[in-house]
Amino acid sequence: MDPRLHIIDKRLQDIKRIIAVSGGKGGTGKSSVASVLALALAKEGYRTGLLDLDFGGPSAHVILGVEGLFPEEDKGLIPPDASGIRFMSIIYFTGDNPAPLRGKEISNAIIELLAVTLWGELDFLIIDMPPGMADTALDVIRLIKRMEFILVTTPSKLATEVTKRELAILQELRLPVLGLIENMLTGQRAGTAAKVAGDRTAFLGSIDFDSTLEHAIGDVDKLLQTGFAKQLSLCHPFK
C-alpha cells in the first residue's frame, strides 16, 4: 500500500482553487500563461502557488527568473517564495541536468511532491502542465479531485487539432474546463480558437503575438508590463 496516496487530499485541503494550465500541444504558451497568471494573482493579493509539473521541459523557473532558491525542510517541504508566489519545481532537485524519466517515474515523483509539499493556505494553486495526455495529466486527474482546467492553444491548425482531442477527453470525464485561451495571434486564422471552443467551452479571449515577451523572460517586473500580461489580465477567468 502506498501511504503517500492517503495524505495528498490533506496537503491540498487549504487551497481554494486548483487550476491546471494545459492544452495538449507543446509550445502554445502554457508555461507563460501559468507563470504570468500566478504573478498577476499574487500581485492582486491572492495567496498563490505555482507548481511546474512539466518535468520534461521545466520552464516556469526561467520565466520567473528563479535562482538560488530551495524549499525549506520542516515537517515537509515548504515551497520558497518567488516574487510573491509559492513556487515548486523539479529543478530544485535536478539543477540544470537533464531528467530522463519514464512515465512510471514521473508518476512516482508527482506523488512524492504532492505528499510532502506543504502549501499552507492558498487562494490559487496554478499547475503548469506538460503537453499531452500521458502520465502527468492522468495523474493530476486521478490524484487531485478538485482540479479545474484552462486550455491554451494557438490559432494554428496543428495546435487546435490537438486541443480538440484534449478538450474531448476532459469533457468526457466531466472535468471542469474553465475555458480556452487563444495565444500568439498574428492575424492569421483569427477566430479558429473561438470555433474550437464553440458551445463546448467558454472562449476566454485572445493574446496577440508579443515580440516584447522574450526580453521580459526572467524579469517579473518587465513581464507584468508586457502586452502579453495586459491581454492575459483581460481574458483569465479570475478577474
Next chain:
Amino acid sequence: MDPRLHIIDKRLQDIKRIIAVSGGKGGTGKSSVASVLALALAKEGYRTGLLDLDFGGPSAHVILGVEGLFPEEDKGLIPPDASGIRFMSIIYFTGDNPAPLRGKEISNAIIELLAVTLWGELDFLIIDMPPGMADTALDVIRLIKRMEFILVTTPSKLATEVTKRELAILQELRLPVLGLIENMLTGQRAGTAAKVAGDRTAFLGSIDFDSTLEHAIGDVDKLLQTGFAKQLSLCHPFK
C-alpha cells in the same frame, strides 16, 4: 520473453539512415521540419519513410494533409504512400479520438509498431519525436541502434534551455547528433542557437518565422513552395 524485441532489427535492416527530429521543447517546429524534410527527400528521389511517434500530439498527418489512408495488411503492416512518403502514424488506429496513454503503454505501442511495420528498402526513415526525454525518446534510443538526431529549437531562452539538456544527455550517451536547426527566427535573439551548438554540435542554420506556412498546412505542393521549405533545404544535413 517479448518476442517483438527480437524482430525490430530485421524490420529496419534495409533502411540506410534513421533520423529522429527531436529537441526537448514542444512547439519548436519538429513536426514541420520532419514532415517537410521527408517531403523534400522524397521529391529528390530518395526512398523515404516518416514515422510520427508523437502519440500525445500527432501532427505530421495534418501537415501532409493525409486523409483516408490505412496500412495494407500483408505479412505485416505496409505503410501507405502519402505524397511519395511511406507514412506511419498512430492516427490510423485512433482516428480523431484522444489517446490517453501512459508511458508504459506508449512503449508497448512503439514496440508493436516497430515489430509489425514493413518499411522495405528506404534511404531515409525520418522520425517525428514528441517533446521531452521520457518513454518515447528512451525507447528509440534503446530499440533503434543506428539512430541519428537532428535537434530543432527556437531562439527563445525557454526553448534553448530545454534543448541544452537534451543535447547533454544525447552526447553523454555518445549518440550521433547531426546538429541543431534554429527555427522561427524573428530577429530576436539571433545567434543564440548557434551559441547553444557551440563546439558541442554542428549549427545547421536558421529558418525564419514564415507567416505563409500556416496556409500551406495540409497542402504538400504549397508546403514545398514556402520560405520555410526553401530555408530548410539549405540547412538540412542531406544536401
Next chain:
Amino acid sequence: MHEWALAESVITAVVDEIRLNNIRKVTKVDVKVGELQQIDIEIFRFALENVMKAYELVLDSDAVRIEIEKNILRCEVCGKTWSFDDASCRPGEDEAEAIHFIPEIAHVYIRCPECSSPDFEIVKGRGVWIEAIEGEH
C-alpha cells in the same frame, strides 16, 4: 495477416535463444496469445509453421504450444478489475480491428465499467508473448 509479422518475431526469438544457449533440440516453446489483441489462432499457427520453414527451423509439431491468455484490465482510478470481453463494454468492429493492430488502442475505445476512466492497466492478456523456451543441449 499481420499475424505473420508476429509469428516471425516468435521464430526469431526462438532462433536467437538457440544460438545464445547452444540449444541442440528445442523441446518446448510456450506461446501466450493475449485475448485483447484477438489474434486468429488458426492463422497464427499457420503463419508460425510457414515462418519456421522459411527460417529452416525444425521443431516437433507438438513442441509449440499456443495458449490464449484471458485479459485482465485494472482501473488506475477506482481499482476495478474487469475483462474487455464483458459484453457491457465491448468495442465495435473497427475499434476491435485497431486494437488488433495495437492493443494499447484499448485506451482510446474502452472505458472502466465502474468509473468510465480510460486510465487502466492491461494487467494480463495483451498480445503475443513467449512464456518459456526449453531445449536439450
Next chain:
Amino acid sequence: MHEWALAESVITAVVDEIRLNNIRKVTKVDVKVGELQQIDIEIFRFALENVMKAYELVLDSDAVRIEIEKNILRCEVCGKTWSFDDASCRPGEDEAEAIHFIPEIAHVYIRCPECSSPDFEIVKGRGVWIEAIEGEH
C-alpha cells in the same frame, strides 16, 4: 525533517484502514523504507510516534515494524541489475540529498555501471511503503 511528512502519510493510511475495515485494535503495521531514499530511521521512528499522538492513534509500541529494504536497480537497455550503494556509482552529497527528497532523481545522477544508461527501473527499495496492516475486529 521531511521524514515527518512521510510518517504522516503512513499514519493517515493506517487511520484510513482502521475506518475502512472497522479495525478495533491494530496489531501489526509493516513499513518498508527503501534504501534509495536514505531515510534516517531514528528520525522516522520519532516522527511516527509524534504523528501518532497528534492523530490520537494508540498502537502497541512493538506493533509498528520498520524495515529497510535493499534497493535493486535494473537497466532497461542492457538488463544489468545493481544497487546504488555499490561504491562504484554512489552519487555525491548534494545529489544524494536530491534523491532523498524525490528518489526518481536517481535517473539524473546515477548511471548503469555496465552501459552508462540513465534508463533503469527502480525494482525495489525506492521509498516509504506499507507492506501490511493487520488488526482485530
